[in-house]
Amino acid sequence: MNSQQYSSPENFTDTRYLAYRFYTETIEVSRMSALAFFEAGEQQFKGKRMFWQNREKTFTWVGLGHAHVISAHSPHGRFEQIKEEWQSLCKQIVNEEREVQPILFGGFSFDPLNEKDSVWTKFPEAYFAVPTFQMIIKGERAYVSIHLITKDKDTFTAFDALRKERDRLIHSAQVSELKKYRKPLVVKRTELKKDEYLDSIKKVTAVIKAKQAEKVVIARALKLNFDQPLAPASALSQVSEEQPESFLFGMEAENQFFFGATPERLVKVEDRQALSTCLAGSTPRGKTVEIDAALGNELLNDKKNRSEHQFVVKMISQVFDAHSSKMFVPKTPKLMKIRDIQHLYTPVEGELKDGSNLLDLVRDLHPTPALGGEPKQEAMSLIRQYETMNRGYYAAPVGWIDAKGDGEFAVAIRSALLDGKDAYLYAGGGIVEDSHPEAEYDETWVKFRPMLRVLGGQMSDES
Numbered sequence: 001m002n003s004q005q006y007s008s009p010e011n012f013t014d015t016r017y018l019a020y021r022f023y024t025e026t027i028e029v030s031r032m033s034a035l036a037f038f039e040a041g042e043q044q045f046k047g048k049r050m051f052w053q054n055r056e057k058t059f060t061w062v063g064l065g066h067a068h069v070i071s072a073h074s075p076h077g078r079f080e081q082i083k084e085e086w087q088s089l090c091k092q093i094v095n096e097e098r099e100v101q102p103i104l105f106g107g108f109s110f111d112p113l114n115e116k117d118s119v120w121t122k123f124p125e126a127y128f129a130v131p132t133f134q135m136i137i138k139g140e141r142a143y144v145s146i147h148l149i150t151k152d153k154d155t156f157t158a159f160d161a162l163r164k165e166r167d168r169l170i171h172s173a174q175v176s177e178l179k180k181y182r183k184p185l186v187v188k189r190t191e192l193k194k195d196e197y198l199d200s201i202k203k204v205t206a207v208i209k210a211k212q213a214e215k216v217v218i219a220r221a222l223k224l225n226f227d228q229p230l231a232p233a234s235a236l237s238q239v240s241e242e243q244p245e246s247f248l249f250g251m252e253a254e255n256q257f258f259f260g261a262t263p264e265r266l267v268k269v270e271d272r273q274a275l276s277t278c279l280a281g282s283t284p285r286g287k288t289v290e291i292d293a294a295l296g297n298e299l300l301n302d303k304k305n306r307s308e309h310q311f312v313v314k315m316i317s318q319v320f321d322a323h324s325s326k327m328f329v330p331k332t333p334k335l336m337k338i339r340d341i342q343h344l345y346t347p348v349e350g351e352l353k354d355g356s357n358l359l360d361l362v363r364d365l366h367p368t369p370a371l372g373g374e375p376k377q378e379a380m381s382l383i384r385q386y387e388t389m390n391r392g393y394y395a396a397p398v399g400w401i402d403a404k405g406d407g408e409f410a411v412a413i414r415s416a417l418l419d420g421k422d423a424y425l426y427a428g429g430g431i432v433e434d435s436h437p438e439a440e441y442d443e444t445w446v447k448f449r450p451m452l453r454v455l456g457g458q459m460s461d462e463s
């Protein structure tokens with residue numbers, strides 16, 4: 001690469017964030033593997049790496065290092081805090097002309113008011129970062145950006161060092177194959193609090209029959225112990241091979257790594273067009289085309305699953321109604337078929353009203369009745385009361401927003417937390433009046449399956 005071609009880094013100042021200066025530079029690079037770029041940061045940026053790929057595979061994003069972290073530790077006002085700090089920071093960096101925008105990536109915990117013991121020790125209630133190095137693959141083109149956000153005045157040396165590091169990362173990602181990892185052996189698999197989980201479904205069903213709530217999503221966890229720690233790059237590469245039809249995400253917080261392959265979009269905004277998906281109601285895939293179609297048809301006509309689904313459509317439509325105009329919601333759900341499971345699926349579209357932004361939608365949508373319940377507050381308090389664990393970031397929004405306000409958040413299901421030689425996997429289901437504990441238990445196994453295939457730990461009779 002020829003350093004002569006670089007223009008000098010741009011510098012913006014702003015009254016509120018006056019102390020900060022934002023320096024950035026983007027170059028287009030020849031296409032390379034995003035996972036190789038992620039892995040190239042293994043030494044220098046361990047604990048500060050992030051990964052995202054959308055469901056359509058048209059947008060892949062990798063962040064290495066933290067140029068700036070925006071996190072929230074208080075249970076209240078975390079969505080506003082992230083939004084306001086990001087907007088303040090953006091005042092200095094927004095440049096409509098710029099083809100590649102700096103991106104803030106991160107996620108939220110499911111419920112900051114849950115006081116149960118948590119294994120999510122390194123994840124605050126909201127955890128976002130602008131990376132030092134950002135790689136974007138959009139269609140056929142790839143870009144690497146440097147972000148330096150600092151209060152120092154003399155940044156020449158620092159920026160120069162970042163250019164060198166960028167060149168090293170690009171070189172390393174372009175020449176080296178992704179390391180071949182040995183899949184760690186699962187030495188133990190534990191269903192955490194299985195009996196309490198089954199019991200909680202009975203109780204919650206009774207509460208619903210007594211009309212205290214209409215729907216409540218109850219989840220459970222599996223714990224795997226490995227013979228050695230699993231590398232995040234390896235986990236991501238496995239999951240991208242196994243789940244091509246999902247959003248892929250990964251985020252490190254020090255020595256913990258949260259990742260997954262979720263089919264569920266919470267909300268996407270592009271040029272003020274907002275899109276959400278209602279995804280609830282499930283049945284397995286069939287072994288033959290005929291059985292698969294029959295299962296799908298049954299699902300489309302099943303009263304219990306349709307009611308699970310309808311709560312989600314109603315709530316997301318209400319939130320969209322408040323934030324957008326020209327809303328469009330199909331009258332009946334379709335099927336979304338992914339590798340192990342099929343779901344009822346209804347897309348919701350709208351055009352954002354003035355004054356509404358992506359993070360407002362995230363705040364008002366989370367959790368939809370696909371992961372929380374209906375009514376929202378009653379469901380949340382029933383989850384706090386009856387669910388046997390602390391969800392951490394499972395079932396919560398994870399995603400990105402750029403300097404223009406475009407971005408996308410997924411619902412972090414079909415996911416796992418890696419912590420040294422342990423992994424925690426999560427799955428749940430929507431409980432309505434006519435739910436049955438054993439059927440819900442079986443449904444969670446289908447939802448665990450993709451992560452078990454990625455991590456190992458499925459029993460020999462499971463495919």
Ligand SMILES: C=C(O[C@@H]1C=C(C(=O)O)C=C[C@H]1O)C(=O)O
Pocket residue numbers: 217219264279280281282308343370371413414426427428429430447
């Ligand atoms: C709760 C999960 O999935 C959610 C629950 C579903 C259901 O109960 O039918 C379907 C899709 C998701 O909205 C999970 O995967 O853990």
Ligand SMILES: [Mg+2]
Pocket residue numbers: 280281282308429430443
């Ligand atoms: Mg269900």
